[in-house]
Each structure stands twice: as structure tokens, then as C-alpha cells.
Amino acid sequence: MRMKAGVIRMDEMSAFLREIDRRRREYAGSADNPEKETEYECRQCRDTGFITRMDENGCEIACRCKCYEIRRSKERMRRSGISVEFQKKTFDSFTTKGNAQLANAKEKAVRYVEYFANKEHDRHNSIMFTGQAGSGKTHLGMAICMSLINSGVAVIYMAYRDAVTRIKQNLLDEVAYDRELNKYTSARVLYIDDLLKGRLTDTDVNIMYEIMNYRYMNNMPVIISTEKTTDELLMFDEAIGSRLIEMCRRNIIQLHGKELNYRLS
Ligand SMILES: [Zn+2]
Incomplete structure (x- = not known):
């Protein structure tokens, strides 16, 4: 019920x-x-x-x-699609190792959560982490999701490559296609992990455009992690790239440099 x-x-x-x-x-x-x-x-x-x-x-x-809120929070977590393994990626478990870039990235992420309630419906209500694999961008994105979920905000996790593949499998079934797409367009907050990873087809671009344009038009926040730079995003597709950059204005965090390889060190 x-x-x-x-x-x-x-x-x-x-x-x-x-x-x-x-x-x-x-x-x-x-x-x-x-x-x-x-x-x-x-x-x-x-x-x-x-x-x-x-x-x-x-x-x-x-x-x-009093168990009700705890139960709701657990249920939100289950619905978010965030695996138990990923649930460990919190702000507490993110170490900046004395690196100024990581410290700055973490601070921005924490501040994003702090001001989320005030900015949720603004034009610039989103946040993006760009950088190479292992730089800690997915961790910070997840930490934001976990904090939001714990404060009662429903978040949906979209593993970009898998999600686009699944949506494409339903191209011939309009109802299933809409249902699959709707998960991501209608989410109160959408976390897209590893945006534009892998080889892209025109269909991939159309799907991402549909999701991003809907969210852009309706001022619905996204959290993005991607290996692409902002220039690459614009080159890939100007309509999607420019919307994303506008939504994430003042919250585009670039994590670049070998010393940032979070997984190796
Ligand atoms: Zn109870």
C-alpha cells in the first residue's frame, strides 16, 4: 500500500x-x-x-x-537502482589524500547537497564530474545520491551504457519503450553514470536527447559523471552538450591528472 x-x-x-x-x-x-x-x-x-x-x-x-521513515528510506534506496556495493560510496568514505583538486571536488559535492532544497527547480540545479576512470567522480556522484536519498529525495541511478542498451531493445514495442524511458525522464533526481561511454550510434544520441531535453525543459536535476570533457560533450552533440552545461553551470568539476587515480593509490 x-x-x-x-x-x-x-x-x-x-x-x-x-x-x-x-x-x-x-x-x-x-x-x-x-x-x-x-x-x-x-x-x-x-x-x-x-x-x-x-x-x-x-x-x-x-x-x-518511528520505524516508518527508516523503512521509507530503505525503500527509496531499493528503488533507486543503486547496488549495495555502491551504497558504500559516501562522503565519509571519500578520502581526499591531501590533494587540493579532490578536496575542492568534495567540498562542491557536499555544498550541492546542502543547497539542493533551495535550488532544485532552478535553471542551474545540476552537477557534473568529468575526468578519467578512477578519478573519484563516480564516488562523489554516488555520495550525493546517498545523501539525497537519506534526506528523503528519490533518486534514480542510470548506468548509461546498460540503460541505453535496454531502452534500444524495446524500440519496436512502444509501450515498453516509453516505460523504460519514463524511468529516467520522470525521476525527481537522475544520476547518469559514465555518460557517453563507448561507441555511439544515432539512436543513442536520440535517446539521450529525449531524456535530457525533457529534464531541461522541466528544470529537473541531473547528476553526471563522464570521462568526456565539456568540449567533447559539445562536439558530440551540441543540443545535449549545451543543455547539460547550462544545467550544471558553476557545478562542473573537472578531475584530471594521473595523481588522481583513486583506484590505484
Ligand atoms: Zn514500527
Whole structure:
């Protein structure tokens, strides 16, 4: 059952109350079976997300259990498509090793998260990390995603090459194609990892244009990591490149130089 935070429809509420009641009776019936209790992740609400209490008039009212937000955050993480391995890439686990370029990149990333709520719907609401493989750009992009998800913002992770391949497999099925594309156009925040990696066809360009143009027109933020420089992005396709650069203005972070190879050192 899904619902918006703070909005509970009456029919949903009564369904919840019935469910709480059912579980309470089930629990009472299993009092002599302590194993039963450990089946619930949250013993307080028995995984309903609600607890009941009496108000001052003696009426039973339902309130959110404190496990609810944690559960929502976990669910957002699951939906984001970010693997458990990538979930370890946080700001805390990013070490700058005394390198000024890395320190500056990290600072910009942290600041992006800090100001996200104020800038989400602005023209310049996005951030891009460019640089060679292993420079730490994916790590910082992920760290931004993790922070946003933990503060309640839904993020979708798009592994560029795989995602474009999957979209192309559905070219002949309009419904499946739209559904696949829609995942990336409609995401509140979209993280595109390794943008424009590999050989490109006209179809790849069209797909990326559709996604980027939609997000550009609707001021929807993107987080980008790419090995391409901004000049290369413009050369590859001016329409896409120029939109991206505009969306990421003041937040284009270039990580270049051998000493930055994060994986080797
Ligand atoms: Zn609970």
C-alpha cells in the first residue's frame, strides 16, 4: 500500500486499523510462542508502520511508528537502482589524500547537497564530474545520491551504457519503450553514470536527447559523471552538450591528472 507522507485516505486508514487489529490478535494468540514475535522487523507496530494510542477523548487514533521513515528510506534506496556495493560510496568514505583538486571536488559535492532544497527547480540545479576512470567522480556522484536519498529525495541511478542498451531493445514495442524511458525522464533526481561511454550510434544520441531535453525543459536535476570533457560533450552533440552545461553551470568539476587515480593509490 503506497501513500504520500502525511496524507492518509480514510479507506487506507481503516484498512491499516484492521491490519493492526488482526496482527494484535494474532500476536495475543501466540503469546506462548516467543518465536512469532521475532518475525516482525519492528515489534512496536508489527510492521504496519502505525501504532495506535488513545487521545484525550478516549478515542483510539493511529500514528506513524518511528520505524516508518527508516523503512521509507530503505525503500527509496531499493528503488533507486543503486547496488549495495555502491551504497558504500559516501562522503565519509571519500578520502581526499591531501590533494587540493579532490578536496575542492568534495567540498562542491557536499555544498550541492546542502543547497539542493533551495535550488532544485532552478535553471542551474545540476552537477557534473568529468575526468578519467578512477578519478573519484563516480564516488562523489554516488555520495550525493546517498545523501539525497537519506534526506528523503528519490533518486534514480542510470548506468548509461546498460540503460541505453535496454531502452534500444524495446524500440519496436512502444509501450515498453516509453516505460523504460519514463524511468529516467520522470525521476525527481537522475544520476547518469559514465555518460557517453563507448561507441555511439544515432539512436543513442536520440535517446539521450529525449531524456535530457525533457529534464531541461522541466528544470529537473541531473547528476553526471563522464570521462568526456565539456568540449567533447559539445562536439558530440551540441543540443545535449549545451543543455547539460547550462544545467550544471558553476557545478562542473573537472578531475584530471594521473595523481588522481583513486583506484590505484
Ligand atoms: Zn514500527
